[in-house]
Amino acid sequence: MWGRSGWESQLLETGFLGIFLCPLWTLSPLPKSTPPSRIVIWAYRWLIFRIMLGAGLIKIRGDRCWRDLTCMNYHYETQPVPNPIAYYMHRSPVWFHQFEMLFNHFIELVVPFLLFLGRRMCIVHGVLQILFQVLLIISGNLSFLNWLTIVPSIACFDDASLAFLFSSKKGGTKDQVQEMQAAGKTSTLQYSSYIRKVVNISFGLLITFLSIPVVVNLLSSQQVMNTSFNPLRIVNTYGAFGSITKERTEVIIQGTSSVDPNDPAAVWEEYEFKCKPGDLRRRPCLISPYHYRLDWLMWFAAFQTYEQNEWIIHLAGKLLASDKEVLSLMASNPFEGKTPPRWVRGEHFRYKFSRPGGNHAKDGKWWIRKSIGPYFPPVNLKGLKKFYKARNWPLPTQN
Template identity: 75%
Template sequence: MDSNLDALALLGLGISSFILVTGCANMVLMTALWVLYMSLVNVGQIWYSFGWESQLLETGFLGIFLCPLWTLSQLPRKTPTSRIVLWGFRWLIFRIMLGAGLIKIRGDQCWRDLTCMDFHYETQPVPNPMAYFLHRSPWWVHRFETLSNHFLELVVPFFIFLGRRMCILHGALQILFQVVLIISGNLSFLNWLTIVPSIACFDDATLGFLFPSGPGSLKDRVLKMQKEEAREARPTPTYGCMVRQAANLALGVLVAWLSIPVVLNLLSPKQVMNSSFNPLRIVNTYGAFGSITRERTEVILQGTASPNASAPDAVWEDYEFKCKPGDLRRRPCLISPYHHRLDWLMWFAAFQTYEQHEWVIHLAGRLLANDAEVLSLLAFNPFADKAPPRWVRGEHYRYKFSRPGGLHAADGKWWIRKRIGPYFPPLSLRNLKGYFRSREWPYPAPE
């Protein structure tokens, strides 16, 4: 299974690298990329359960129709971008932003009383260094941030339908908004991905300054091509062009049909976010941070070599994840657009119970076996080059940012923590044998 997944990923990397380096793509290559990622999402289970997986699939599906059928050229002739596809991208960014705004207003009270940003920077999934300082902004800054968020997500999306200038303004504001979010948090590739459909709000005249205009330049070649096509009375359509036009028309009908339940969901007081109403995830619902946690809790996994887990002299050592808070002196990481999926899943697990996240116990079992593949997802293994731990437990802590310039910060601590209690009790491989068997999980063998 692992080799098959690696093969899918490598094939996708190869195709996308070719497109990136050459600047050439066609519908065949883009469809291949979409199918490959759809395959990974479908088999990825909880590992690929994030909302932006569907957003990437929908964006990629629309991207198929930006390209010629067969031609591989940086500037393919007779294949202008269809207005249907452009409006498909605009419809996507409209739903992303409006869905995010509505789920907030209908969700947590703090979005309505403008206090959510008092907590967000500290309690977001994986804070970055900038969040550490933004968290201490004055109260009026946080109120302004929340109001700005509502304006950008609930009002600005409608600019798309108010003519060229307002559509361009919408695109500029949304891209600026995503850049601010990138700076203030590690939200994976979500914000980078959201910039893509926003580009469809601009026309050639607006984006022309980004391209050189000298003789032989891309802009010069486009102008020559447009003049040649204007001189042709009735250009003879090629087979590929006719197929592409038919595909674009079919796309418009398909998106309109699949948008019906999505629009009904947006209008519903029981709105759901980050869901799909079709198995291919072509048109989806979106939303983010419908509720904000007021306190940050973390699950700290610990292991001990002591034969008796309850012995007073048992020495428990912490495992460190690659990005999520753990070591109080470790600076918050800066990883966007990279996505440490395990760190994110641990964030979800921390404000629920291990019974609701059984995979945490599976993770503990693999740690008890010193499983190399699982340990590669961590930053520090206290039992490296040693015998595996005899026991692993989960401890529940409440984390808070230290105050910049305060005593804890002067001691090199970015975080302050206080123990809440056990998250799950000490476990050994022997304890877990029945647990693994009942769930038909492979029983980990110590390495």
Template identity: 75%
Template sequence: MDAHLDNIALLGLVVSAFIVITGCANMIMMGMMWLLYHSVVSVGQVWVGVSATGDRIPGNLPVPRVWSLARVPARTPPSGIVIWAHRWLIFRIMLGAGLIKIRGDKCWRDLTCMNYHYETQPVPNPLAYYMHRNPVWFHQTETMVNHFIELILPFCIFMGRRMCMVNGALQTLFQVLLILSGNLSFLNWLTIVPSIACFDDASLSFLFSAKDGSVKHQVSKIQSQTSTGERPTRSYGSYVRQVLHVSLGVLIAYLSVPVVLNLVNSRQVMNASFNPLRIVNTYGAFGSVTKERTEVILQGTSSPDPNDPAAVWEEYEFNCKPGNVTRRPCVISPYHYRLDWLMWFAAFQTYEQNEWLLHLAGKLLANDPTATSLLDFNPFQEKGPPRWIRGEHFRYKFTRIWGTHASEGKWWIRKRIAPYFPPVNLQGLKKYFQSRSWPLPSAPTNHE
């Protein structure tokens, strides 16, 4: 399975790199990337579906040709159907995110959510540390701007060329600000892409050369032919492409019906698909905001008795999520540490709701190299696997920028809440693994 997943990822990387470097694309290549990603999402389930990445698969493919890879621009302009499909995508992404907030957490309505967001978001970055300390009025202003961007601005798409471009520019700026203030994986980067469809050729022409044979020259030629009523000679392929575009438009309109019904429903669901191919989905983000940050800290010990007061418990350190209070918050966007995100979800749930956590504990009890490769620090890497592993629940808060804790080099202060899951060993997990048809990790010989 690992080899298959690696090959799928590598193939997608090669195809996408080819498109970016050469500027060549067709429906076959774009469809292949969609199919590869859709396959990984289906197999990965919860692991890949974290933070709605599984539902944010691009179903609208803005490609110039069916099979040709020539770099010379097509003789016909891009289909309006494809352009509007992308505008419809950014419209429902932003409106869905805004509606789920208004209908969800009360703090979005009383303008207090941003008081907590920077501290409690999945994986804070260093800027979030400083943004959290802004005054209350600043956070209230942020919340009102958020509502304007997500609830009102999307309708500018339907108000003519200039307002559509205003929407595209502000939506792009909004996503850039989100990228700077948090590690929200590649979601914000992806959301910028459909915003580009809000601009037309004239507004983006300054980005391209005007010499003969260039993209800008070809576009100007097409616009000139259009203004004079001259129609370019159509090939058989252009008719096929037109049929495909019309079919795509009809399909998107049909699949949008449950999405629209969901948007107007007071019981709106967030980040969901209404068709098995996930071509047209519904989106949303941070429908509720946690007011306190809690973390699950995994600890291991080599002591034969986990209840011995003298037992020394050592902590595992994850790549990015808060753990060691002196470690500076990381910057990883657009990369995505999925395990760190899952630990964030687990912290405000129970371990019974996150069975994978005990599966991870079993792997760590055997020092499984695949599991330990997902961590930044394994205290038992050199001295052999632990005998026991437990989960401890802590409350985390940012230190004050000019306070005592900051002068000590601490970014966080934490306080233990309670045990998250009791000490477990491989023998105790045996029946648990067998009941779920999980292979039991090999027991370490030095602890038998």
């Protein structure tokens, strides 16, 4: 699932840079004579530059709503896993949504270039980017993506600008930081050591070489997002929400104990996921930076077909077998303590936020929905044998 989850490549790249942030030959948390190489610091700045500029360019080149300032009319309602704040933000005035769009373009398309305009502008860049990520954290459950994006932004600050965060006691961490700064200026013996120079220069050349196709991609009108041009994924291209879905659809998985799934009298009961919309009266969840991977994938599946997401049929088979591991990923099992379902199906619904203060909200509903039709037809374990065999999947057995 690498192609779908840009934060995973971003985590790899961030971690790779971290290897070179501190000296490999000391266990001291604040080595006095070996401050971090400026090459590594600039590698982190180069990372946040690519993340933000890539996100801004993919929006301008992608969905038209980013250019006509209407995307935020839909984003809060249709984002992968909305939170309670998104419910209210969705009803903001049109002018406020337009302001959000302009601010977003400013942060992603203009602010990144402050990195190259000297120390003060670099610090301003760091402050703005961190505040922007905090706003995104508040308004959505985008996994640990925004928290992770804060990490390279910290490289925009030098020791002097962060000294106020540390203890001012004699011999405290603040003094150690200042000593480290002084050591970096006066004690050049270790800092200028041959091995360290070779490692840092080699690291810088590697980052530069791997950045060439990334820069070409950024400049291309056919820009792609969240991909890599090297197998180790240590210098990647990023981007987010290049297109916005205008309507929210959900796949609701249901099961029945009825012998005949086509019997009008069959009672279909719904499986509830831990976070994604389902029960109309359940408040949107607040989980960031935690991540429910299955809920996220269900969002992708909802605006595609089950033929494009065969894993969802695999999931149906696991539910038919009452697989404990799969059921642990669900918020509720309607067949808990009962006979496992004979049939499982997927139904497709269009979901919309209820209006705060409206009749649906007064009834305790956060969502309203309308049936679109079947997503995948009723299936049972016997009928899935051929499907599973063709894909070399082991057929689940009922527990």
